[in-house]
Amino acid sequence: MSxxxxxxxxENSYTEQQPVSIFLTSAIVHGIVSQLHSGAVEVRTAEGKxxxxxTDKIEAIETL
Numbered sequence: 902m903s904x905x906x907x908x909x910x911x912e913n914s915y916t917e918q919q920p921v922s923i924f925l926t927s928a929i930v931h932g933i934v935s936q937l938h939s940g941a942v943e944v945r946t947a948e949g950k951x952x953x954x955x956t957d958k959i960e961a962i963e964t965l
Contacts, residue, residue, distance in 0.1 A: 910962045911942050923954060924961040930954065 914921045915934035923930045923944065930952050936943035943953045 905956075907956060907959050907962055908937075910964060911956070912937060914964065920965040922963040922965065923959055924963070925954070925958055926960065 910921065911934050913919070915937055918933055920931065920933055921944075923942075930944055930946070932944040932946040932952070934942055935945040935951065940957065941953055941955050943951055945951055
């Protein structure tokens, strides 16, 4: 599945269950990747909430 740098970082978070910060235009989402889909990622936050993000909307990723 991995074709872009962002997808590789997200896949690594998913595999190793390591937290990431995903930067969008007007928000930052912190959590662990719980699902990877073609063109989207689902992140589980520390509060247990799930957030689905289109990968083409990601501006930056910080691995923790």
